[in-house]
Amino acid sequence: MTEDGKVFSLLFAGVGGQGVLLGAEITALAAVSEGYDVKQTEVHGVSQRGGSVETHVRFGARVWSPVVTPGKADLVVGLELLEALRFAHFADLREGLILVNQHEIIPGSVKNAEQDYPHGSVEFMRSRGYRVLPLEASRLARDLGDARMANVVMIGAASIVLPLPHDAWLETLHRRIPERFRQPNLEAFAAGREAACDAEALRALRPERS
Amino acid sequence: MKRELLLGNQAIARGAWEAGVQFAAGYPGTPSTEILEILSRYPEVHSQWSANEKVAFEQGMGAAIGGLRTLVTMKHVGLNVAADPFMVFPYAGTNAGFLVISADDPGMHSSQNEQDNRYLARMAKVPVIEPSDAQECKDFVKLALDLSESFGTPVMMRTTTRLAHHKSLVSLGERQEGPKRTFERDARRFSVPIYRRLLRPQVEARLERLKQYVESVPINRVEPGDSRIGVVTSGVAYQYVKEILPHAGVLRLGISYPLPAALLRDFCERHETVYVVEEGEAFIEDFMRSVGIANLQGKDRFGVIGEYSPGRLAAALDLEELPQPLNGDITIMPRPPMFCVGCGHRTVFSALRQLKVTVAGDIGCYTMGALPPYEASHTTFCMGASIGTAVGLERAGQERVVAVIGDSTFVHAGIPALVDAVYNRSQLTLVILDNSTTGMTGGQPHPASGKSITGAEAPKLNLQAMCAASGVGQIQVVDTWDRRGVMSALRRALAHPGPAVVIAQGLCQQLPEMKYREVVPFYVDESLCTQCEACFKVWCPAILRNERNFPEIVPGQCTACTVCAQVCPAEAIYPFAREPLLRA
Numbered sequence: 085m086t087e088d089g090k091v092f093s094l095l096f097a098g099v100g101g102q103g104v105l106l107g108a109e110i111t112a113l114a115a116v117s118e119g120y121d122v123k124q125t126e127v128h129g130v131s132q133r134g135g136s137v138e139t140h141v142r143f144g145a146r147v148w149s150p151v152v153t154p155g156k157a158d159l160v161v162g163l164e165l166l167e168a169l170r171f172a173h174f175a176d177l178r179e180g181l182i183l184v185n186q187h188e189i190i191p192g193s194v195k196n197a198e199q200d201y202p203h204g205s206v207e208f209m210r211s212r213g214y215r216v217l218p219l220e221a222s223r224l225a226r227d228l229g230d231a232r233m234a235n236v237v238m239i240g241a242a243s244i245v246l247p248l249p250h251d252a253w254l255e256t257l258h259r260r261i262p263e264r265f266r267q268p269n270l271e272a273f274a275a276g277r278e279a280a281c282d283a284e285a286l287r288a289l290r291p292e293r294s
Numbered sequence: 295m296k297r298e299l300l301l302g303n304q305a306i307a308r309g310a311w312e313a314g315v316q317f318a319a320g321y322p323g324t325p326s327t328e329i330l331e332i333l334s335r336y337p338e339v340h341s342q343w344s345a346n347e348k349v350a351f352e353q354g355m356g357a358a359i360g361g362l363r364t365l366v367t368m369k370h371v372g373l374n375v376a377a378d379p380f381m382v383f384p385y386a387g388t389n390a391g392f393l394v395i396s397a398d399d400p401g402m403h404s405s406q407n408e409q410d411n412r413y414l415a416r417m418a419k420v421p422v423i424e425p426s427d428a429q430e431c432k433d434f435v436k437l438a439l440d441l442s443e444s445f446g447t448p449v450m451m452r453t454t455t456r457l458a459h460h461k462s463l464v465s466l467g468e469r470q471e472g473p474k475r476t477f478e479r480d481a482r483r484f485s486v487p488i489y490r491r492l493l494r495p496q497v498e499a500r501l502e503r504l505k506q507y508v509e510s511v512p513i514n515r516v517e518p519g520d521s522r523i524g525v526v527t528s529g530v531a532y533q534y535v536k537e538i539l540p541h542a543g544v545l546r547l548g549i550s551y552p553l554p555a556a557l558l559r560d561f562c563e564r565h566e567t568v569y570v571v572e573e574g575e576a577f578i579e580d581f582m583r584s585v586g587i588a589n590l591q592g593k594d595r596f597g598v599i600g601e602y603s604p605g606r607l608a609a610a611l612d613l614e615e616l617p618q619p620l621n622g623d624i625t626i627m628p629r630p631p632m633f634c635v636g637c638g639h640r641t642v643f644s645a646l647r648q649l650k651v652t653v654a655g656d657i658g659c660y661t662m663g664a665l666p667p668y669e670a671s672h673t674t675f676c677m678g679a680s681i682g683t684a685v686g687l688e689r690a691g692q693e694r695v696v697a698v699i700g701d702s703t704f705v706h707a708g709i710p711a712l713v714d715a716v717y718n719r720s721q722l723t724l725v726i727l728d729n730s731t732t733g734m735t736g737g738q739p740h741p742a743s744g745k746s747i748t749g750a751e752a753p754k755l756n757l758q759a760m761c762a763a764s765g766v767g768q769i770q771v772v773d774t775w776d777r778r779g780v781m782s783a784l785r786r787a788l789a790h791p792g793p794a795v796v797i798a799q800g801l802c803q804q805l806p807e808m809k810y811r812e813v814v815p816f817y818v819d820e821s822l823c824t825q826c827e828a829c830f831k832v833w834c835p836a837i838l839r840n841e842r843n844f845p846e847i848v849p850g851q852c853t854a855c856t857v858c859a860q861v862c863p864a865e866a867i868y869p870f871a872r873e874p875l876l877r878a
Contacts, residue, residue: 112299116463122461133633134629151456153604153616193630202624202627
């Protein structure tokens with residue numbers, strides 16, 4: 085447990101069906117297992133139907149609000165590029181990090197979405213001063229057998245930057261993922277950790293500042 | 295003691311179990327649904343989904359005067375449906391504890407309006423309890439039931455979306471059975487109006503006792519702080535206040551009706567400026583002004599519309615400026631929800647669009663029929679309103695009007711409307727989207743689904759016979775995935791001179807029996823595909839464009855609904871001849 089009263093604020097964003105809630109829940113449970121006070125919130129209801137989904141997780145010695153304030157998130161985890169862009173402003177411009185899955189899902193119920201979908205969001209977020217680490221989470225997950233594990237790849241990457249020990253994550257994954265899906269998910273988590281650790285990624289984490 | 299991360303709604307369910315609740319009923323509605331779903335897993339409690347909130351409330355009323363500790367759950371607008379018993383019950387008062395949960399939805403995440411149900415409780419003269427986190431969600435259920443029994447009154451717990459749908463740590467306890475009580479016949483309490491005039495003063499006398507009680511109840515808690523700034527708050531907004539004004543004096547009201555006039559006056563006298571921070575209307579604030587407190591700011595500063603958040607409060611107090619969503623050279627398009635892969639509603643809305651009819655819609659997933667690409671649902675108001683609205687539009691001279699309602703919503707509030715439409719000789723054309731579940735709220739069974747809350751088999755309302763008994767002259771049942779069948783049934787119904795009903799049947803793809811079944815996914819044979827784009831116009835999220843500009847069906851997502859194959863003029867889409875895939 086970190087010694088000071090710092091509260092970590094995380095925002096998970098993605099598209100309904102991508103497993104945004106599961107990623108957030110595993111993070112929250114890992115923090116609980118480390119003895120932190122933890123709060124989490126999401127909007128249920130229509131999230132299954134392919135709409136945009138956001139889940140907030142906060143942990144620390146004492147947490148009041150479950151809701152993260154724009155500009156205050158230590159970490160934004162985007163499971164899809166447009167959704168990362170939508171919630172980018174929640175990240176702390178100086179200290180925060182945006183982890184984003186290099187994956188595009190065109191909104192189905194928007195006119196001309198195929199033409200108007202905003203490509204190049206990683207560069208755009210960077211041009212606004214945000215620290216962005218893009219990851220091929222969907223591709224990595226697909227290579228491991230199921231693209232739907234992209235959420236677990238992403239929390240693997242998040243585990244590098246959050247103050248929770250590796251064992252807490254593994255133990256939580258064991259507890260939370262049903263046995264028949266467990267092994268591939270553990271591999272997905274490891275792949276995410278590895279991707280966030282490689283040299284290029286680390287350069288993105290610590291950009292040279294003028 | 296064991297602490298678990300629980301959703302506010304989970305904690306309410308746990309609290310009900312621990313407090314010895316024996317009967318629980320409700321109707322699904324965001325953000326209240328999880329309470330009963332979770333409570334139904336405890337065998338000590340009889341839990342049930344009711345046909346609607348009024349029925350749930352009335353069964354709860356009977357159970358409570360019959361001696362059972364009772365919980366009734368609904369979303370804010372559900373209490374409108376149950377308003378009749380809610381207003382009447384306090385006269386007789388309860389025997390065993392009776393708690394109704396009203397889950398308000400500021401921000402309208404999944405609602406047609408914002409509504410602060412503390413006003414309904416005030417109208418009914420029913421006390422309101424407002425927890426601030428999941429632990430209190432659990433603890434306040436017991437407190438409310440004890441209060442209900444000691445004052446003989448029904449009690450309302452008001453939650454809001456963020457409280458109901460946040461998780462925080464909760465210490466768990468064990469179940470304690472409530473005191474044994476039995477029903478006693480008492481005409482003076484439970485029957486005719488002449489006696490009810492005698493009960494009326496008792497309601498006022500009880501309210502006076504409650505007003506005394508709230509002055510010193512520990513959950514109306516003063517947290518001393520800076521004398522310059524005091525905050526009066528309730529519900530989840532308390533957490534936001536603690537987050538952004540850690541040094542302010544705080545009066546957290548755990549009971550927001552009736553309000554403690556003396557406690558509020560005393561608190562406000564000790565602080566220079568008092569902020570009133572409450573989600574919803576100026577309910578507490580108006581009361582404070584009415585008792586002569588003037589050094590306060592509330593809705594004028596924080597606003598009345600939508601959800602509160604720490605950021606919003608900080609901005610309203612000029613403590614900080616919030617970063618806005620990125621804009622400039624890039625457009626962040628919205629991503630509204632849409633019909634699932636294989637959803638049976640698609641064929642119906644695509645036919646309605648093609649027929650260019652005016653559609654009176656209802657409450658359920660099918661409100662999304664109003665969105666592109668269908669844009670084929672033109673009104674949505676409240677549960678069951680499709681039928682009445684369609685009849686009214688027809689009376690106003692609108693031609694070719696179709697009412698569209700889901701099976702659960704039809705049972706909830708559509709049946710009297712249909713009976714009326716026949717009786718008053720309308721030309722109603724009604725489509726019942728029969729997917730055997732309450733889809734929008736996550737798939738809860740209902741009387742026409744053949745299942746109970748636990749998934750066990752239950753008597754099944756026959757919708758066809760129901761419509762026939764109402765006097766509908768033409769009733770057609772079609773497979774919702776049969777495009778031609780749906781279209782021709784709609785044409786026949788529109789041509790029928792009297793009321794006509796089309797029941798479009800097909801299970802919701804989110805039901806476990808659909809979601810986890812084996813399917814042989816369909817695939818596009820590129821050697822036959824002419825790239826005519828017809829299959830893209832099915833708007834199925836599983837059909838993507840590949841790098842060769844051909845349609846491609848994502849195998850793990852395909853439900854084998856066949857609709858894309860039906861529209862393909864080249865017969866290039868057919869089942870993949872391989873082992874069936876397990877969807878999960």
